[in-house]
Amino acid sequence: MWGWLATLAINKANDQFRAQARRGRALSSYQALLEPLWQEAGPARPDEAHEREPLKRAVAAVLETINPRYRQVLELRILQDRPRVECAGALSVTLATFDVLLLRALRAFRARWQERYPSREASP
Numbered sequence: 001m002w003g004w005l006a007t008l009a010i011n012k013a014n015d016q017f018r019a020q021a022r023r024g025r026a027l028s029s030y031q032a033l034l035e036p037l038w039q040e041a042g043p044a045r046p047d048e049a050h051e052r053e054p055l056k057r058a059v060a061a062v063l064e065t066i067n068p069r070y071r072q073v074l075e076l077r078i079l080q081d082r083p084r085v086e087c088a089g090a091l092s093v094t095l096a097t098f099d100v101l102l103l104r105a106l107r108a109f110r111a112r113w114q115e116r117y118p119s120r121e122a123s124p
Contacts, residue, residue, distance in 0.1 A: 070105035
């Protein structure tokens with residue numbers, strides 16, 4: 001009984017560690033994507049309200065360049081912060097289909113963002 005419980009605890013701790021590592025990679029990736037905008041804005045970072053406008057305009061400009069269905073997926077899930085189930089219902093698709101659309105939309109957005117705002121890491 002204790003062996004099973006110890007294995008369960010170890011697996012749970014490993015899951016937490018992996019999730020934390022993924023969040024860290026996602027955050028550093030997000031920061032790398034935004035770095036060109038911060039460089040254009042100067043030394044200040046877009047943490048304050050008046051500095052968020054350039055970021056909002058940049059996101060809106062990139063959203064305009066991707067497939068309209070992908071744009072709708074991102075607006076529902078990311079900008080409106082609606083639950084996945086609700087987003088799938090709004091698009092009249094299954095949850096699994098919505099997840100695939102969201103993944104493709106994020107990839108499309110990222111590709112267009114990097115074309116428009118290349119980071120120094122991507123430069124040779």
